[in-house]
Amino acid sequence: MMLRTKITAVVAVAAALAMSLAALMSYRGVSNLVGDELERGLADRTSTVVTLLAAGLTPPGRPDMIEQVVSAQGAVRPLAPGRAALPVSPEALRVARTGKGESRVDMVVSETEYGTLTRPLPGGGAVMVGQSYEGATRLDNQALWRIAWTTAGAIGFAALVGWLVLGRILRPVRRLAVATRRITTTQDLATPLPTAGSDEIGQLTRSFAHMLAALRRSRAQQQQLVQDASHELRTPLTSVRGSAELLQRARGRLAPEDEEQILTTLVTETAALDDLVRELVELATDRHTEEEPEAVDLAVAAEDSAQRLRLRTGRTVLVIEDDTNPPVPVRARPRALQRCIDNLLSNAVKFSPEGTPIAMHIGGGRLAVRDQGPGIAPAERHAVFDRFYRGPRTQATPGSGLGLAIVHDLVTADAGTVFATTADGGGAEVGFTLPPYGQGGPNRPTGRRRYRKAL
Known part of the structure; x- marks a missing residue:
């Protein structure tokens, strides 16, 4: 479960980074596109107003725009009655006086941000058109929130799918972990392992199976060695014990030649025991x-x-x-x-x-x-x-x-x-x-x- 949680967290973080980057790039692209459209709309509206005024016509008003004429002395005449006037910036006044160039300035009127564009009139003075950013800002915020919620939902969905898929992928690992815990607890090396597939987890399972087989062979060899060693040690130990008991019971009553024979047997069997023990240690430890x-x-x-x-x-x-x-x-x-x-x-x-x-x-x-x-x-x-x-x-x-x-x-x-x-x-x-x-x-x-x- 811990491994599944960690991998799911990694997947969720990676998905969050990837989706956040994609959402940020998308948001910036949309924002730039909206900004370009606003600039083109402002320029087109200003050109239209200049053309209509030059023809002696009054352009129809728009609720999202403020339009006014600025004289060379800086006097302002709104084209739509009842609308707030735009402050005349030094750049706009310069255009009205010289009749050359244009002025693009952002300003705040009645707590609303406007983008203004000033262009000269053919007969003198200039036209100043201001476009409200309120609708664009509202649209921008809505897009931002939608992208954020969509990204959060996609990340959550990716985490959920990753959790479910990883549960299926790691199922052999859990089975292998259960089997190894059972082996550790019971010391039963014959405990069957789960079926091995062809992927890396299957290779790991097969490696565990080979290791268990080697351990079973090693344990069987150790048990056989102990059994064989106990059998082989019994004969010289019996001979040594019998000779020692005979010497103990006789207590000097044996003939010298018999005593010499028993001592020779003791030395011979002891030497054989020493060789046997040494070779057993050599065989068991492989130094x-x-x-x-x-x-x-x-x-x-x-x-x-x-x-x-x-x-x-x-x-x-x-x-x-x-x-x-x-x-x-x-x-x-x-x-x-x-x-x-x-x-x-x-x-x-x-x-x-x-x-x-x-x-x-x-x-x-x-x-x-x-x-x-x-x-x-x-x-x-x-x-x-x-x-x-x-x-x-x-x-x-x-x-x-x-x-x-x-x-x-x-x-x-x-x-x-x-x-x-x-x-x-x-x-x-x-x-x-x-x-x-x-x-x-x-x-x-x-x-x-x-x-x-x-x-």
């Missing part, structure tokens, strides 16, 4: 969303992650670039990309036997990490990116099942795609493809070892 995408050298990022893994685990990590399709700068968030590569390498370490190398193949905007594990069955190639997914052959492998899910979320957020397959010769090949940033990119650091091989 890298504040980064802006930029040109990132995929080969440099891969070498950095490989070097960290070598130092941390001592494993052999090969970075292999495709000579037929050299790596190109990709459009990505730098820290998010580094996190993806770290997760892929950590996943490969879990499934590769000790002492076997891990290889990263890079070509264009594609990066693939190959391990020496059991590979991935065709039915699992999409499921491995689901949260907490553990395949039949990897149930005994430590981990939370979140690493590849984080890779999926971060890569797709940067308009990339992920893949997982079984490599030729055994083992799994898991990676992603990111869109190229452009022709240019950051310079690669020198002095690092490179392994080049066609993919």
Whole structure:
């Protein structure tokens, strides 16, 4: 209602300005036209009186005019008895004395304004004709009031029509506002929105619908994450609690080797809990969303992650670039990309036997990490990116099942795609493809070892 009132007020003001301007211009035009007609009438009447007097005739009187003869000495002789005399101005006296030119003067006689015109007579003296402005003033005032009332009525009509039309135009907005208030009050994201049209309001409604759909997906994902997390946390927490209770009941009565085994279980499960909680926080918050995408050298990022893994685990990590399709700068968030590569390498370490190398193949905007594990069955190639997914052959492998899910979320957020397959010769090949940033990119650091091989 407030928006409708404001827009109606704007429409009324705009209409008032436009109509007032049009009325003012019309009034001035009519006023000028009436003034011109009065001047022509005064001039024609004066010419007629001069002609009749020159012919020895007396012109018939008119109620709206005063006509008189002015002698060269300034004496006045009214042509119509009983009518008030016009004061003789110096200009009129000059015309009567010289018999040349004419004099046009406005004056007030008996509280009535007259326009006077003085012209010389052929035999000497002059004729002075005064025309009353009373009728013209009355007509002018009537026209002014009529224009004012007409303008006011038109403005009111425009405001009324604007109010009614805006009520119909803004009806979808009111329906949308009611729906959004209901959603805000009930927190029910499934509340239907009004039907969207093809205009701007329809576009706004569709935008709200897309936003609600995104919120519903986000809420569903959050609920699923909480359910999955509670399920995954239950197993290590149960193990930690059981081991702690066993130590509490035994109170030093356990054999040293049994006590050592229980403590090892506690440390292992606690470390698993720490990794799980860290990855849950990473997955739920996505701390890298504040980064802006930029040109990132995929080969440099891969070498950095490989070097960290070598130092941390001592494993052999090969970075292999495709000579037929050299790596190109990709459009990505730098820290998010580094996190993806770290997760892929950590996943490969879990499934590769000790002492076997891990290889990263890079070509264009594609990066693939190959391990020496059991590979991935065709039915699992999409499921491995689901949260907490553990395949039949990897149930005994430590981990939370979140690493590849984080890779999926971060890569797709940067308009990339992920893949997982079984490599030729055994083992799994898991990676992603990111869109190229452009022709240019950051310079690669020198002095690092490179392994080049066609993919």
